[in-house]
Amino acid sequence: MAIIGITREGAIVNAYTKRKNGATYLYFDEVINSTHNKALRSRTFYKLIKPLDMEGFERIVTMNRISDLSGARKVIAAGGHPGGET
Secondary structure, eight states: OOEEEETTEEEEEEEEEEETTTTTEEEEEEEEEOOSSSEEEEEEEEEEOHHHOOOOHHHHHHSSSSSEOOEEEEEEOOOOOOTTTO
């Protein structure tokens, strides 16, 4: 799962998850947009010991009430395997 284009404190942030060995890993990357190039900078990393659905993922992303998801794009099951599972 991924949420692309979150606005948080004036910065654009991408959040995505990865499931491995029964745990869910959450990654938050900031989009750096300069005059010369665009890049991603890692901001935060969390590990949860339980499976997570999109509703729970959105709750975690908006927990602090400073994240705006109005212009964000949500992607579910974008894994690299043939069935879309991660």
